[in-house]
Amino acid sequence: MTSYNPKDIEKKWQDFWDQDQTFHAENESDKEKYYALIEFPYPSGKGLHVGHPRPYTALDIVARKRRLEGYNVLYPIGWDAFGLPTENFAIKNKIHPKIVTENNVAKFKEQLKSIGFSFDWAREVNTTDPSYYKWTQWIFLQLFKHGLAYKSEMPINWCPSCKVGLSNEEVVGGNCERCGTGVIHKVKSQWMLKITEYAQRLIDDLDDVDYVEKIKTQQKNWIGRSEGAEIKFNIKDTEDHLDVYTTRPDTIFGATYMVVAPEHPCIEKYKDRIENIDEVNDYKAEVAKKSDFERSELNKEKTGVMLKGLKAINPLNNKEMPIWISDYVLMSYGKGAIMAVPAHDERDYEFASKFNQEIVQVIQSKESDELPNVDINNGTMINSDFLDGLNVKDAIKKAIEVIEERELGHKQVNYKLRDWVFSRQRYWGEPIPLVHCDHCGWVPVDEKDLPVLLPEVESYEPTDDGESPLSKMDSWVNTTCPKCGKPAKRETDTMPQWAGSSWYFLRYTDPHNDEALASKEAINYWTPVDWYNGGMEHTTLHLLYSRFWHKFLYDIGVVPTKEPYSKRTSHGMILGNNNEKMSKSRGNVINPDDIVDEYGADTLRLYEMFIGDFEKNAPWSDDTVRGCRKFLERVWKLQEKVVDSDQYTKELESSIHKTIKKVSHDYENLKANTAIAALMSLLNEFNEYDKLTKEDLRTYLLLLNPVAPHITEEMWQTVGLDGYLNRQEWPKYDESKTIDQTVEIPVQFNGKVRYTIQASKDASKEEVVEIAKSNENYANYVGDKKIVKEIYVPGKIYNIVIK
Ligand code: ANZ
Ligand code: ZN
Secondary structure: OOOOOOHHHHHHHHHHHHHOOOOOOOOOOOOOEEEEEEOOOOOOOOOOOOOOHHHHHHHHHHHHHHHHOOOOOEEOOOEOOOHHHHHHHHHOOOOOOOHHHHHHHHHHHHHHHHOOOOOOHOOEOOOHHHHHHHHHHHHHHHHHHOOOOOEEOOOOOOEEEOOOEEEEEEEOOOOOOOOHHHHEEEEEEEEEEEEHHHHHHHHHHHHHHHHHHHHHHHHHHHHEEEEEEEEEEEOOOOOOOEEEEEOOOHHHHHHOEEEEEEOOOHHHHOOOOOOOHHHHHHHHHHHHHOOHHHHHHHOOOOOEEEEEEEEOOOOOOOOOEEEOOOOOOOOOOOEEEEOOOOOOOOHHHHHHHOOOOOOOOOOOOOOOOOOOOOOOOOEEEEHHHHHHEEHHHEEEEHOOOOOOOOOOEEEEEEEOOEEOOOOOOOOOOOOEEEEEEEEEEEOOOHHHOOOOOOOOOOOOOOOOOOOHHHHHHHHHHEOOOOOOOOOOEEEOOOOOOOOOOHHHHHHHOOOOOOOOOOOHHHHHHOOEEEEEEEHHOOOOOOHHHHHHHHHHHHHHHOOOOOOEEEEEEEOOOOOOOOOOOHHHHHOOOOHHHHHHHHHOOOHHHHHHHHHOOOOOOEEEEEEHHHHHHHHHHHHHHHHEEEOOOOOOOOOHHHHHHHHHHHHHHHHOOOOOHHHHHHHHHHHHOOOOOOEEEHHHHHHHHHOOOOHHHHHHHHHHHHHHOOOOOOHHOOOOHHHHHHHOOOOEEEEEEEOEEEEEEEEOOOHHHHHHHHHHHOOOOHHHHHHOOEEEEEEEEOOOOEEEEEO
């Protein structure tokens, strides 16, 4: 026997799978479909990271297992290739981003192929391909035509280093998600998508999908639904009123002053009345430099300026209240103004303490009299007229009732979610397919003229005034109006990277279609995605955006389901051996190519699955890599002692059945690590015997195959098993053979013992039921009668009542 040499084996099988089209998914099949999806990579210049193969292998396991279980499996791959790093590289090295992308894709592809994933390469998509972005533009046009895309002058998050506008989701801790520079505000005219119109549905429909709980929670928190009231406060000596949003209308008798956002329009409107308008304007200028994130930080020093000369009136007790501006009130939330209740709100309390504003307690609790008291579950209303004596929850209801009765305001639901800033002033993105005509306004490009191609430009550099480089291409910008034929100008902003990834899983179902984003039949057959795995960092970005687009496509009849993904799981990161994030500067980067080269792809795959719990971060360990390689060498050696027999070795039978059960279960639950541990211990048991039957090995190879596909296919051939491993069936286990300590359990029908079964002493009710039902007598006794009741007394008796 030759020694284990992955270099020969792995290339051989990768080529075979390619030529054989082993993993090609057909759009028509008698088999049941299964759609497994991983987040398609951004082909950066750095090449594949060792973090990539972790989720890819996990779902490769599912995909390979499903094929052996007889499903028609779609496991596709493609490239999310628009975006800043490529563009920045292109600018720096003066190479067209298209060329940069091509090179990066080629490199990624080679790397992915060397790891042996069972992707259907025939369905490869690339978001920067005109035949792909034609449909991204098409979807945008539908959004536009349905009033869900609009242009708005608004203060946006602006990264001064990337010179680009960012969505809220792209700002992390007040910094640009890409480069880490502090984000500032800039007023710009931007295309916006009305994701807020879908806020409630994006929450509600989470009930219908199988997502890991923390993903659901993060999405809900991001959407940030709250219930409360909008209340009008008259501005003294005017006909005007200030509107506020509050979740605590119960505390209105404790409101002692008002705060409006520094950007609030009432300042401009009453600038002649505001005695200290210069001071106010200075403050406004200071605030403009800060991000919303900085402004909403809880424990930062409160600042503000009183609007001298303006007063508000509390509509319920007619008390006069000063009006302040402070940066802790954001223009972008609620009404951009609040009633401040210092006794029961943390920030208001800090502010009032610093600026000597009145504090009126309106909730009394038994436990403590300390202020601010923000507890809403205990306490009784005081100093609050008709609310006195109520608890907080009832007081909220009552306050809203009275406010509505007296027409001072109304109940209101609010969401933290903002509309999606959809414009980027960059080159390397999908052109927004709209034309501006002085007569007709914004006019969509004719659908038959899609795609609007990215023109060749001389420089990809964003302009200093924040316009897209496309704006300098006069010949491209100047066009005619699709509606009236007069001269008009193209939109020069491009789409954000999240556009192409919001629908790519649909394109995979029919990637070469040039008449539609995919055919109805293909979409109806393959969607929804059965299992989607991706990073937690995408929960409030890609996952939310793509759910939104999908719901829209559902509304206009393009897709048959409300939700794109039935199931969503998430993986942890692979860290450096020092437990820190891998990065060049920390010198802890591992290149997957080196691992494949030195140990083989099967070792890399096995290691990345064995490294720890899938959802958790895990540090890299060279020792464990070597351990994984040793394990495969020991598997390889099993060939030496194989004898011809289609039966399991008697002494191993129970262990094999148990291992089938455990591995099958663990693969389904992203617990490949414990599945591998079980396979390792079965190997140890194998090695207690001199001989191993072909059948023992056959099952073993099938079980190990999803993790280590090359070595198992090869051994299948070398020991002379029939055909190819990838065309076999997933092994089955016999529950009764997985049991160690068996007891005899009588099975009663309506009180009469009819037969007995063997089950483990501590088998669960489900297991006993399963064994009882698989007994040949079961059907005789049940016949077509109805089972009314089943009682299992553990280890003693199983009684079935039938009627
Ligand atoms: C009075 C009050 C009393 C409040 C009290 C809270 C506690 P969530 O739950 O996050 O929706 N608020 C409203 N608009 C704001 C804005 N534009 N900028 C900053 N803060 C704003 O928060 C709702 C609460 O946040 C509102 O309820 C309001 O303060 C504040 F004991 O009103 B509350
Ligand atoms: Zn026109």
